[in-house]
Amino acid sequence: MxxxxxxxxxxxxRVLLSLGFSEEKAGQCATIFAQNSRDGVHxxxxxxxxxxxxxxxxxxxxxxxxxxxxxxxxxIEQWDGHLGPGMLNGGFCMNRAINLAKENGISCVAxxxxxxxxxxxTYGWQAAEAGMIGICFTNTIANMPPWGxxxxxxxxxxxxxxVPRKEGHVVLDMAISQYSFGKLNLYKSKNExxxxxxxxxxxxxxxTDPGVIIESQRPLPIGFWKGSxxxxxxxxxxxxLSQGRSTADVTNxxxxxxxxxxxxxxxxxxxxxxxxxxxxxxxxxxxxxPEKEGGAIYYPGENTLRTREKSIQEGVWVDEKIWKQVxxx
Amino acid sequence: MxxxxxxxxxxxxRVLLSLGFSEEKAGQCATIFAQNSRDGVHxxxxxxxxxxxxxxxxxxxxxxxxxxxxxxxxxIEQWDGHLGPGMLNGGFCMNRAINLAKENGISCVAxxxxxxxxxxxTYGWQAAEAGMIGICFTNTIANMPPWGxxxxxxxxxxxxxxVPRKEGHVVLDMAISQYSFGKLNLYKSKNExxxxxxxxxxxxxxxTDPGVIIESQRPLPIGFWKGSxxxxxxxxxxxxLSQGRSTADVTNxxxxxxxxxxxxxxxxxxxxxxxxxxxxxxxxxxxxxPEKEGGAIYYPGENTLRTREKSIQEGVWVDEKIWKQVxxx
Numbered sequence: 001m002x003x004x005x006x007x008x009x010x011x012x013x014r015v016l017l018s019l020g021f022s023e024e025k026a027g028q029c030a031t032i033f034a035q036n037s038r039d040g041v042h043x044x045x046x047x048x049x050x051x052x053x054x055x056x057x058x059x060x061x062x063x064x065x066x067x068x069x070x071x072x073x074x075x076i077e078q079w080d081g082h083l084g085p086g087m088l089n090g091g092f093c094m095n096r097a098i099n100l101a102k103e104n105g106i107s108c109v110a111x112x113x114x115x116x117x118x119x120x121x122t123y124g125w126q127a128a129e130a131g132m133i134g135i136c137f138t139n140t141i142a143n144m145p146p147w148g149x150x151x152x153x154x155x156x157x158x159x160x161x162x163v164p165r166k167e168g169h170v171v172l173d174m175a176i177s178q179y180s181f182g183k184l185n186l187y188k189s190k191n192e193x194x195x196x197x198x199x200x201x202x203x204x205x206x207x208t209d210p211g212v213i214i215e216s217q218r219p220l221p222i223g224f225w226k227g228s229x230x231x232x233x234x235x236x237x238x239x240x241l242s243q244g245r246s247t248a249d250v251t252n253x254x255x256x257x258x259x260x261x262x263x264x265x266x267x268x269x270x271x272x273x274x275x276x277x278x279x280x281x282x283x284x285x286x287x288x289x290p291e292k293e294g295g296a297i298y299y300p301g302e303n304t305l306r307t308r309e310k311s312i313q314e315g316v317w318v319d320e321k322i323w324k325q326v327x328x329x
Numbered sequence: 330m331x332x333x334x335x336x337x338x339x340x341x342x343r344v345l346l347s348l349g350f351s352e353e354k355a356g357q358c359a360t361i362f363a364q365n366s367r368d369g370v371h372x373x374x375x376x377x378x379x380x381x382x383x384x385x386x387x388x389x390x391x392x393x394x395x396x397x398x399x400x401x402x403x404x405i406e407q408w409d410g411h412l413g414p415g416m417l418n419g420g421f422c423m424n425r426a427i428n429l430a431k432e433n434g435i436s437c438v439a440x441x442x443x444x445x446x447x448x449x450x451t452y453g454w455q456a457a458e459a460g461m462i463g464i465c466f467t468n469t470i471a472n473m474p475p476w477g478x479x480x481x482x483x484x485x486x487x488x489x490x491x492v493p494r495k496e497g498h499v500v501l502d503m504a505i506s507q508y509s510f511g512k513l514n515l516y517k518s519k520n521e522x523x524x525x526x527x528x529x530x531x532x533x534x535x536x537t538d539p540g541v542i543i544e545s546q547r548p549l550p551i552g553f554w555k556g557s558x559x560x561x562x563x564x565x566x567x568x569x570l571s572q573g574r575s576t577a578d579v580t581n582x583x584x585x586x587x588x589x590x591x592x593x594x595x596x597x598x599x600x601x602x603x604x605x606x607x608x609x610x611x612x613x614x615x616x617x618x619p620e621k622e623g624g625a626i627y628y629p630g631e632n633t634l635r636t637r638e639k640s641i642q643e644g645v646w647v648d649e650k651i652w653k654q655v656x657x658x
Contacts, residue, residue, distance in 0.1 A: 071598075072434075073434040073596065074404070074432065074433035074434030074435070074596075075403070075404055075433050075434050075435050076434035076435050076595065076596070103403065104403035104433060104435075105401075105402040105403030105437065106403070106404050106405050106433075106435050106436065106437045106593070107435065108434065108435045108595055133566065133569075133570075142613075145617050146614045146615075146626045147626070148619055148620055148621075148624055148625065148626050148627070149617030149618060149619055149620060149626045150617065150618050150619070150620050151616075151617040151618050152617075153613055153614045153616065153617040153626075154614065161559075161562045161566070163562065163565045163566065163569065170561070170562060170565060172558045172559060172561075172562045174552070174555045174558065174559070178552055178553070178555070196535075196553055197526075204620055206525075222551050222552025222553075222555045222556060223503070223507055223551025223552050223556060224507070224525055224551075226503045226507070226551050227551060227552060229501045229503065229629040230490075230501060230503070232499070232501075232610070232611075232614055232628060232629065233490045233492065233499060233501045233629065235610055236492045236499060236607060236610055237462065237490070237492065237595075239606050239607075239610060240462075240492065240597050240598070240603050240606055240607065241462075241595065241597065243598060243602060243603070243606070246606060246609055246610045246613070247610070247613070248609050248610055248613030248614075249609065251613075264435070264593075266405065266437055266570065267402065267403075267405070268569050268570065269400075269572060273572060274569050274572070277569055277572070277575060278565060278568075278569065280575055280577050280578065281561070281564055281565055281568060281575045281576070281577055282561075284471075284482055284575070284576070284577030284580075285475045285478075285482045285483065285561055285577075286475075287480070287482060288474050288475050288478030288479065288480040288481075288482040289478060289479050289480050290477055290478055290479070291478060291479050291533055295477055296477065297475045297476070297477050297478045297482075298477070299561060300558040300561065300562065
């Protein structure tokens with residue numbers, strides 16, 4: 001079913017206020033959850049809200065924690081998130097990175113002891129809205145084996161790269177696993193095969209069967225050995241730059257809380273030439289003949305805008321069962 | 330056959346001197362080509378040398394060109410490479426980025442009108458040797474279709490991320506295509522199938538047949554749609570930050586010359602805690618049970634050190650035919 005954005009937002013806010021969130025922080029968190037559903041990222045919108053609430057009740061997320069500055073040098077800074085809501089810490093850090101980049105051209109803000117930031121793209125859009133290039137990434141609990149291994153030792157460590165553009169920002173928002181466990185579960189519940197191999201079965205053969213991958217705990221990193229290396233390096237950067245907890249440390253603690261994140265911002269030349277260069281790249285990419293008749297090539301973020309427009313006009317799609325669950329909280 | 334590093338280096342230098350390179354620049358280029366072969370990256374060592382020489386003779390690479398500063402703001406700078414040798418421009422830019430990061434914590438040096446930097450890892454090792462985190466990438470000629478398309482419109486835009494580490498730097502050096510055309514040709518010449526699907530056949534089905542992929546011109550980006558987006562975004566960053574030529578522009582010109590590159594440097598906290606965090610991440614990753622008995626998990630860069638050691642002790646392996654060709658230049 002579809003419901004108006006404002007209704008979704010105010011329902012989230014009601015629940016958060018009942019859990020001791022301040023008026024301001026409840027509003028900020030509610031807006032981000034509602035925006036994620038509005039943009040079609042249901043897994044980190046409504047569908048994730050009950051888990052977020054559970055984490056608050058379990059003390060893994062501290063509603064009113066404020067980040068504090070731990071150190072800094074030039075255009076880089078380290079912050080401690082004190083287990084505050086990941087979306088608020090994330091928004092704070094990207095805002096800090098935007099301001100530092102305005103002064104220094106480029107900046108890097110790293111934060112430790114923060115929490116799941118829900119949709120990583122949120123902070124990419126934030127940078128792009130401010131006219132900035134935004135690059136950010138987070139570590140996670142281990143959910144993917146390294147290349148050549150069978151036990152999960154790497155996070156899927158989402159990476160976001162955003163480039164501002166008048167006609168619609170380019171926002172790449174990707175986890176380093178080919179399919180998230182959320183996606184695997186979705187295909188499994190529909191009794192469908194994955195469109196492409198997404199992991200290994202217990203014999204070590206590539207498979208498109210989501211249930212088999214969930215059982216083997218061996219989802220594929222993008223690009224096989226390449227994604228395995230990329231995930232490791234993103235964890236190294238997030239941990240070293242924030243002096244925080246690594247995927248190893250988060251995993252050993254048992255719950256995905258207290259993760260480490262990095263927010264890099266770069267100030268592009270905002271002139272006409274930049275706009276021309278961006279359009280040249282996008283139109284050249286789109287000029288490839290589509291694989292399927294009537295098909296088209298999309299840039300990262302393009303479909304988000306389409307979904308957003310639709311949600312605003314027709315209401316935000318929600319899973320009825322989860323929506324009822326949230327209304328009952 | 331194996332030959333001593335010094336012999337390889339001096340042979341390269343001899344040829345470069347005969348083409349009008351100065352003593353200094355000939356030495357620098359020769360060293361990098363020899364180092365690439367020494368580290369096992371033959372495709373960008375000896376094997377690439379004849380092509381490099383051809384590019385110099387064709388005027389696509391200008392031996393004695395010096396980079397000039399075009400602009401800058403805070404810790405970001407733009408340079409023009411004036412079609413100089415890509416390795417010299419690359420080394421210059423990473424050195425500039427290292428110095429800027431020493432002052433500002435983080436820095437970004439972008440260069441336009443430069444040339445193929447050969448092994449991207451060279452500049453990652455350079456940053457790590459200076460105790461810095463290095464992130465760099467380049468655009469290339471179009472050699473890969475965007476997701477959903479069949480005509481090559483994206484470069485394989487190599488991405489390098491290096492983290493300094495006493496016991497051996499971690500250096501991720503990866504192109505965004507799953508297999509390079511060099512690798513595809515290597516498998517084809519040995520009449521072997523790829524270990525994993527590397528592209529599409531003319532019917533649009535995934536295949537491990539290298540010859541079929543070379544014919545279809547449809548190699549796979551890592552992570553399918555994810556690598557397609559990543560490649561596009563890296564081209565956007567390289568082009569926008571350097572105000573240089575995009576993959577579209579380079580491709581339309583017909584030769585892979587005058588590309589755009591970005592060198593980002595970050596100064597990590599070099600204390601004991603950082604070392605401990607890095608070791609924790611690496612040892613946790615390696616603790617995964619190997620897929621095959623007797624197998625092991627390696628971090629990016631680990632095998633490079635092994636190959637380097639072997640080359641120093643036993644001589645650098647060279648393809649005899651190409652070695653003779655270079656001796657005859």
